[in-house]
Amino acid sequence: MSIRLAFAGFRHGHIFDLYRRATEMGALQIVAACEEDRAARERIAAQGSAEITHTSYTEMLATVECDVVAIGDYYAKRGSIAIQALQTGRHVISDKPLCTGLAELDAIGTLASSRDLKVGCMLDLRDSAPFIGARKLVKQGTIGEVHAVSFGGQHPLLLGTRPSWYFEPGKHGGTINDIAIHALDAIPWITGLRFRAVNAARCWNALASDYPHFEDGGQLLLTMDNGCGVTGDVSYFAPDSSGYSLPFYWRMTFWGRRGVIETSSTAEQLAVALNGEGSLRHEPLPEANPGGYLRAFLRDLEGHPRADQLSTASVLRATRVALTAQEAADLHQFDVTVA
Numbered sequence: 552m553s554i555r556l557a558f559a560g561f562r563h564g565h566i567f568d569l570y571r572r573a574t575e576m577g578a579l580q581i582v583a584a585c586e587e588d589r590a591a592r593e594r595i596a597a598q599g600s601a602e603i604t605h606t607s608y609t610e611m612l613a614t615v616e617c618d619v620v621a622i623g624d625y626y627a628k629r630g631s632i633a634i635q636a637l638q639t640g641r642h643v644i645s646d647k648p649l650c651t652g653l654a655e656l657d658a659i660g661t662l663a664s665s666r667d668l669k670v671g672c673m674l675d676l677r678d679s680a681p682f683i684g685a686r687k688l689v690k691q692g693t694i695g696e697v698h699a700v701s702f703g704g705q706h707p708l709l710l711g712t713r714p715s716w717y718f719e720p721g722k723h724g725g726t727i728n729d730i731a732i733h734a735l736d737a738i739p740w741i742t743g744l745r746f747r748a749v750n751a752a753r754c755w756n757a758l759a760s761d762y763p764h765f766e767d768g769g770q771l772l773l774t775m776d777n778g779c780g781v782t783g784d785v786s787y788f789a790p791d792s793s794g795y796s797l798p799f800y801w802r803m804t805f806w807g808r809r810g811v812i813e814t815s816s817t818a819e820q821l822a823v824a825l826n827g828e829g830s831l832r833h834e835p836l837p838e839a840n841p842g843g844y845l846r847a848f849l850r851d852l853e854g855h856p857r858a859d860q861l862s863t864a865s866v867l868r869a870t871r872v873a874l875t876a877q878e879a880a881d882l883h884q885f886d887v888t889v890a
Contacts (some may be wrong), residue, residue, distance in 0.1 A: 552577060552622075552680070553577070553578060553580035553751065554578055554579050554580065554616065554618050554619060554849070555580050555582045555616060555617040555619070556573055556581050556582065556583065556618070556619045556620075556621055557581075557582055557583040557611060557612075557615055557617035557619070557620050557621070557641075558570060558583070558584040558585065558588060558601070558620075558621045558623065558706070559585050559608050559620050559621065559622050559632050559740075560585070560587070560608075560622060560623045560624025560628065560629075560632065561584075561586050561595055561600075561601055561603075561622050561623050561624075562586075562588065562591055562623060562625045562651070562714060562716060563623055563625070563646055564674055565623065565647075566621065566622075566646050566673075567600055567601065569621055569623070569646070569673060569845065570584075570600075570601050570621075572648065572842050572845050573621070573658065573784065573845075575879070576845070578849060579759060579841060579849075581602075582603045582615055582616070582617050583592070583605055583611050583615040583617060584601050584602060584603050584604050584718070585603070585604070585605035585606065585607065585608050585611045585617060586601075586603050586606070587604075587606055587607065587608060587624075588814040590607070590665040593787075594872055595736040598641065604807070604846070605704070607842050608632060609801070610633075612635065612636065612639055612641075615685050616638065617641060617642065618633070618641065618642060619641060619642045619644060619852075620633075620636035620641045620642070620643050620644075621643075621644050621645070622636075622643060622644070622646065622649075622743070623645070623646045623841035625714070625716045625722045625723075626648055626651050626723055626724045626728075626729065626769065627651045627722045627723070627724050628719055628722075628804060629645055629646075629648070629649060629651070630649070630650030630651060630652060630655030630656070630658075630659065631655070633645060633650060633655075633670070634655065634658050634659060634662065635657050636887070637659065637662035637663060637668050638662060640666065640668070640799060641668070642668050642669045642670070642671075642852060643659075643668075643669075643670055643671070643716065644670070644671035644673075644845075645671070645672050645673070646672075646673045647672055647673055647674060647729075647731050647732045648728050648729060648870065648873065649670070649672055649866065649870045650870070650876065651723075651724030651725070651728060651874075652724075653849050653871070653874050653875070653878065656799070656867065656870055656871060656874060657869070660867050663863055663867075666829040669810025669848065669851045669852050669863050669866060670738075670866050671844065671845075671847070671848030671851065671859065671861065671863070671866060672740045672844070672866040672869075672870070673844050674732065674733060674737075674844055674861060674866070674869065675733075675735045675843070675844050676734070676736065676737040676816075677740055677840070677843060677844070677861060678737070678839060678840040678841055678842065678843035678844060678859070679801075679816055680836040680837055680839040681719070681815060681816060681818045681821065681836060682737055682741060682787065682803070683836075683837050683838075683839070683840060684709060684813070684814065684821050684834065684835075684836050684837050685741050685803065685805065685812055685814050685821060686740060686741040686766050687837065688812055688821065688823065688834065689741055689742055689743070689805060689860060690743070690810065692809075693807075693809070693810065693812070693825070694805060694806075694807030694809050694810040694811060694812055694823075694825070694863075695808030695809035695810070696777065696782070696807060696808050697742045697777075697805050697807045698777075698778070698779050698781055698806055698807065698808065699745060699779060699780050699781075699803050699805075699806040700738055700742070700779065700780075700781045700782075700803065700804065700806070701781070701782045701783070701803070701804045702734045702738070702781070702783045702801070702802065702803045702804075703783070703784050703785075703799050703800075703802045704730050704731065704733060704734055704782075704783065704784070704785040704800075704801050705784060705785065705786050705788050705789045705799060705800070705803070706730060706786075706789055706795070707789045707790065707791045707793065707794055707795070707804050708754075708758050708759060708787040708788075708791065708801055709791055710759065710761075710791075711809060717765065718759065718762040718765050720764050723750065723765065724877070725766070725769075725877040725880070725881065726766055726767060726768070726769035726785060726786070727752060727754060727769045727785060727789065727873060727876050727877040727880055728873045728874055728876075728877040729785075730769065730785035731769065731771060731783055731785045731873055731876060732869055732870065733801070734783055734785075734803070735850075735869050735872045735873050735876070736861075736865065736866075737803075738775075738781060738803075738855035739865075739868075739869075740776075740859075740865070741803075741805070742775070742779070742805070744775040744776055744777055744779055745776045746772045746774075746775055746818060746872045747773075747774050747775060747776045747888070747889060748782075748886055748887060748888050748889060749771065749772075749773050749774065749872070749875050749876045749879045749884075749886075749887045749889065750772040750773060750774055750783050750885065750886055751771070751772045751879070751885050751886075752769075752770070752771040752876045752877070752879040752880035753758070753768070753769070753770050753771075753774070753831070753880050753884065754766035754768060754769045754877075754880040754881070755768040756768070756773065757786070757788070758787060758788060759787070764882075767786060767787040768786040768787075768788070769784070769785040769786050769880070770782075770783065770784050770785075770786070771783050771785075771876045771879075772875070773872075786843045795816075795817075796817060796867050797817065798815055798817055799815065799882065800815060800816045800817055801815055801816035802814075802815035802816075803815065809825055809826050810823065810824050810825035810826055810828075811823070811824050818836070819836065820833040820834060820835060820836060821833065821834040821835075821836065822856045833834055843860065843861075844861055846860075847860035847861040847862065848861065851863055872890065873889055875890070879882065
């Protein structure tokens, strides 16, 4: 029997990857698709990128029999959509971020736990060959215990082509929560460590000067449970003309007791330097795992999540770390324990 999937919102391009994969996967059946924004509906119709069946999310939930709600509306709306779906007994899978507030996350976690419902998220750094390879080397003990990690997830701002709601007050929810969530999920997965505290975080307006409320700069400093320090920059400072092609895009460096591993989303190999060796070595990449986030969600639905794959628990944990860091930036807090 197919799992019935209903879509709620298409306000970010990421959700079309899930829509496409759902049309190609025999285990899934798309039974409805809602877009409440008129301009977005007209754009989708012109592009032929999805078949919209509803213009009211509440009506869709009330009239369509579905097992899962897939969420792709603007960021600040996603939490309420997820809560409403869970309240009606539906599982949810969302583009990142899942929500924009810790109170929403608490409600999502409580509903999922009390009703035995699953929560998935499109956290696809785990599906990328460079990071699969980095995890394999760390797990093998190639560099020993990891004591420091740095990452750069800088994006191009792309004013004029990025969705306009990004720059509307109250709809975005913060650059750290928007972007850093990927690294805050991937780093524990790669290292086997757990985030303990957000030591400092900062967001500020730099390039988007016409939208002074939009803080396009984002940096953070965290500690993991073995004392490992993590520094990250997720600003919208990458050159627009380069897009996502630069070697700095999702660049991660892992410093261990025995050496260092570095890679990035665009890397064609893993760079490794080990104590006792005089030169840098390069390791080949393993196979990528495109669509792994979706297959992991389906395993979770079946009650057979794997420790090396996304699950409800890991999605909620990564979201909590990201929201804690965003709140620390917004409220100018320091040394905040991650609950």
